[in-house]
Amino acid sequence: xxxxxxxxxxxxxxxxxxxxxxxxxxxxxxxxxxxxxxxxxxxxxxxxxxxxxxxxxxxxxxxxxxxxxxxxxxxxxxxxxxxxxxxxxxxxxxxxxxxxxxxxxxxxxxxxxxxxxxxxxxxxxxxxxxxxxxxxxxxxxxxxxxxxxxxxxxxxxxxxxxxxxxxxxxxxxxxxxxxxxxxxxxxxxxxxxxxxxxxxxxxxxxxxxxxxxxxxxxxxxxxxxxxxxxxxxxxxxxxxxxxxxxxxxxxxxxxxxxxxxxxxxxxxxxxxxxxxxxxxxxxxxxxxxxxxxxxxxxxxxxxxxxxxxxxxxxxxxxxxxxxxxxxxxxxxxxxxxxxxxxxxxxxxxxxxxxxxxxxxxxxxxxxxxxxxxxxxxxxxxxxxxxxxxxxxxxxxxxxxxx
Amino acid sequence: xxxxxxxxxxxxxxxxxxxxxxxxxxxxxxxxxxxxxxxxxxxxxxxxxxxxxxxxxxxxxxxxxxxxxxxxxxxxxxxxxxxxxxxxxxxxxxxxxxxxxxxxxxxxxxxxxxxxxxxxxxxxxxxxxxxxxxxxxxxxxxxxxxxxxxxxxxxxxxxxxxxxxxxxxxxxxxxxxxxxxxxxxxxxxxxxxxxxxxxxxxxxxxxxxxxxxxxxxxxxxxxxxxxxxxxxxxxxxxxxxxxxxxxxxxxxxxxxxxxxxxxxxxxxxxxxxxxxxxxxxxxxxxxxxxxxxxxxxxxxxxxxxxxxxxxxxxxxxxxxxxxxxxxxxxxxxxxxxxxxxxxxxxxxxxxxxxxxxxxxxxxxxxxxxxxxxxxxxxxxxxxxxxxxxxxxxxxxxxxxxx
Numbered sequence: 061x062x063x064x065x066x067x068x069x070x071x072x073x074x075x076x077x078x079x080x081x082x083x084x085x086x087x088x089x090x091x092x093x094x095x096x097x098x099x100x101x102x103x104x105x106x107x108x109x110x111x112x113x114x115x116x117x118x119x120x121x122x123x124x125x126x127x128x129x130x131x132x133x134x135x136x137x138x139x140x141x142x143x144x145x146x147x148x149x150x151x152x153x154x155x156x157x158x159x160x161x162x163x164x165x166x167x168x169x170x171x172x173x174x175x176x177x178x179x180x181x182x183x184x185x186x187x188x189x190x191x192x193x194x195x196x197x198x199x200x201x202x203x204x205x206x207x208x209x210x211x212x213x214x215x216x217x218x219x220x221x222x223x224x225x226x227x228x229x230x231x232x233x234x235x236x237x238x239x240x241x242x243x244x245x246x247x248x249x250x251x252x253x254x255x256x257x258x259x260x261x262x263x264x265x266x267x268x269x270x271x272x273x274x275x276x277x278x279x280x281x282x283x284x285x286x287x288x289x290x291x292x293x294x295x296x297x298x299x300x301x302x303x304x305x306x307x308x309x310x311x312x313x314x315x316x317x318x319x320x321x322x323x324x325x326x327x328x329x330x331x332x333x334x335x336x337x338x339x340x341x342x343x344x345x346x347x348x349x350x351x352x353x354x355x356x357x358x359x360x361x362x363x364x365x366x367x368x369x370x371x372x373x374x375x376x377x378x379x380x381x382x383x384x385x386x387x388x389x390x391x392x393x394x395x396x397x398x399x400x401x402x403x404x405x406x407x408x409x410x411x412x413x414x415x416x417x418x419x420x421x422x423x424x425x426x427x428x429x430x431x432x433x434x435x436x437x438x439x440x441x442x443x444x445x446x447x448x449x450x451x452x453x454x455x456x457x458x459x460x461x462x
Numbered sequence: 463x464x465x466x467x468x469x470x471x472x473x474x475x476x477x478x479x480x481x482x483x484x485x486x487x488x489x490x491x492x493x494x495x496x497x498x499x500x501x502x503x504x505x506x507x508x509x510x511x512x513x514x515x516x517x518x519x520x521x522x523x524x525x526x527x528x529x530x531x532x533x534x535x536x537x538x539x540x541x542x543x544x545x546x547x548x549x550x551x552x553x554x555x556x557x558x559x560x561x562x563x564x565x566x567x568x569x570x571x572x573x574x575x576x577x578x579x580x581x582x583x584x585x586x587x588x589x590x591x592x593x594x595x596x597x598x599x600x601x602x603x604x605x606x607x608x609x610x611x612x613x614x615x616x617x618x619x620x621x622x623x624x625x626x627x628x629x630x631x632x633x634x635x636x637x638x639x640x641x642x643x644x645x646x647x648x649x650x651x652x653x654x655x656x657x658x659x660x661x662x663x664x665x666x667x668x669x670x671x672x673x674x675x676x677x678x679x680x681x682x683x684x685x686x687x688x689x690x691x692x693x694x695x696x697x698x699x700x701x702x703x704x705x706x707x708x709x710x711x712x713x714x715x716x717x718x719x720x721x722x723x724x725x726x727x728x729x730x731x732x733x734x735x736x737x738x739x740x741x742x743x744x745x746x747x748x749x750x751x752x753x754x755x756x757x758x759x760x761x762x763x764x765x766x767x768x769x770x771x772x773x774x775x776x777x778x779x780x781x782x783x784x785x786x787x788x789x790x791x792x793x794x795x796x797x798x799x800x801x802x803x804x805x806x807x808x809x810x811x812x813x814x815x816x817x818x819x820x821x822x823x824x825x826x827x828x829x830x831x832x833x834x835x836x837x838x839x840x841x842x843x844x845x846x847x848x849x850x851x852x853x854x855x856x857x858x859x860x861x862x863x864x
Contacts, residue, residue, distance in 0.1 A: 067525050068700035068709055075696055079689040116521040123469050123522045286738055287481040294477055298470035307470055330735040336688055
């Protein structure tokens with residue numbers, strides 16, 4: 061079979077599996093990303109082995125997956141309006157900050173006290189624990205007609221804060237573990253991260269804000285704002301990667317720059333088909349790399365469950381404590397709402413694996429944690445919300461909605 | 463630099479160059495595809511050499527370009543409503559048929575009489591000459607407010623016919639030149655092509671027409687018709703490649719199947735961003751493979767110019783003769799309108815090159831022919847139309863339109 065034939069056959073298998081599993085899980089009221097990960101595990105080389113492999117094909121998978129995650133983070137950035145950061149206020153930023161610090165500290169401490177893992181492995185697990193997948197929680201809030209409540213507003217505001225803070229942590233951690241760890245190395249990475257963000261804010265942002273309306277008005281070429289956005293996404297991703305930060309950091313900040321423009325709404329719409337094409341394939345490929353066998357060696361499965369427990373406790377206690385002034389029932393609901401790690405934790409794991417900092421065992425632990433928190437978060441949040449206050453029961457007969 | 467960094471840097475260079483050159487050429491009232499090809503030539507390894515290279519990166523470029531051309535042909539299929547084939551009538555189908563036969567015969571004869579080229583090289587050049595890029599002509603017709611005239615209707619109808627006929631020729635030729643040429647081989651390929659088209663028409667078409675409205679109504683997952691379309695595009699492309707036809711044949715027929723559905727209009731809109739992302743990069747990569755040096759060896763440049771002349775004469779005489787009943791001025795305008803080869807000819811050349819049937823010299827000749835016919839076609843058509851009948855002069859001040 062030609063390489064092109066192998067690639068197309070793989071894309072067919074990956075895409076059909078992704079969309080079927082995603083639709084099935086949505087129908088079961090579960091996150092699509094969990095279905096995509098699990099079907100990837102099923103068709104991957106450690107289970108059914110339905111994909112063709114060759115050095116060129118594997119390298120194409122790796123680069124294609126990276127392209128998917130670059131667009132994923134660009135779109136996450138595009139939906140992160142930094143102006144809303146000022147609006148969410150003290151409460152949400154406190155929730156977001158404590159929700160990053162406590163899980164990071166817990167994860168790092170656990171990995172280090174076992175005495176079996178390198179600094180890089182500990183840092184990557186800790187970083188994966190900082191993530192919050194707000195999409196999963198937002199869906200639960202919408203299902204329970206709880207959007208617009210104080211709980212929902214604090215969760216959604218804190219998640220924006222969490223995203224940005226988590227990206228900065230990842231920027232430093234992904235760079236740190238590439239080279240030897242030292243004080244000067246850490247200082248350099250912090251300086252690079254700060255320089256990158258300042259470049260984005262003080263050069264990229266005004267340039268885009270001046271150019272976007274101008275080229276939109278002049279109609280240079282077809283959909284010029286889309287062309288500018290994709291160009292900037294590639295430029296920032298490449299630049300971030302070249303200076304040792306992860307490519308997705310660049311993509312994320314490129315997205316944020318466009319989030320504030322007037323053209324953000326049509327741009328979000330234009331990015332949807334690209335998301336639908338690339339991102340499901342990314343998650344299936346990530347699932348295909350999970351090696352359940354690796355989890356059965358040593359006591360990795362037990363460790364994975366402890367990591368998952370800390371992932372839940374870290375957010376519930378950290379975010380809950382920060383929100384105690386809203387009453388303990390609201391605080392509990394907010395903490396539980398921040399639990400699902402979803403796609404962002406998986407992205408962190410994929411970077412650790414592709415950079416060779418973590419092996420298949422730790423990778424599988426992080427994926428396990430992301431899948432379990434994404435599955436457990438929604439029912440826990442439903443319980444916390446329904447007990448905490450009167451919420452209308454779910455409307456019957458709406459199972460047909462997307 | 464990491465492979466990921468190299469890939470992202472290349473994507474940045476490719477995408478920025480593509481969109482800038484495309485916008486510039488549109489502003490100069492020239493086809494964007496010509497700008498993309500020329501800027502590819504400029505940044506490619508035979509000129510400035512602005513792209514990073516490694517075996518993994520080169521293989522990624524090749525597979526990524528293939529993905530672009532698969533979506534390009536899927537979208538061409540999606541815009542080819544086969545029902546309109548019945549409407550265009552005898553005149554347009556005759557124009558389309560003669561416009562395929564005469565250029566093919568002229569190209570094949572030229573390559574064979576020189577006595578220097580293999581059967582495969584002759585067949586690929588002949589096949590590239592059959593193409594018509596209706597997009598370029600449609601833009602000229604729209605500029606001259608000539609859409610809706612008999613000339614425009616015949617050209618647009620004949621181009622649909624030409625597309626389908628050209629794809630069938632390419633299906634057979636691309637398969638033929640893979641194996642040894644023999645009568646039984648030819649019979650097998652014809653049988654495979656017919657079987658593939660029958661499969662698409664009698665299995666794929668009713669299945670899609672039954673499933674598409676159903677999954678659209680049930681709302682399975684996000685944008686389920688898009689998911690079905692992409693899945694079918696990958697499935698048909700892989701199948702075509704596996705049985706020895708070119709992948710794009712499968713993509714083209716998958717597109718045609720969806721062209722008739724009620725969901726075709728939203729699907730076309732959803733495909734636009736994917737087109738804008740992948741297709742400009744494809745053309746720049748195709749331009750980067752042009753080796754002007756190869757043209758200077760032997761008398762390849764002279765041959766390229768003769769091929770271009772035959773490309774023009776083949777369409778003008780072939781299509782013109784078929785339209786003589788409409789008067790010679792209209793016939794001339796129709797023949798000239800079919801001259802631009804644009805993207806379809808380039809796709810044929812890229813398949814020949816990637817399958818190793820044609821070398822860089824013949825590849826560069828075909829690209830030269832495509833660029834020249836795409837540049838010369840529009841002014842010739844303008845002349846023919848303006849002399850042939852009263853056409854309102856171009857409205858002033860519309861240079862700002864996309």
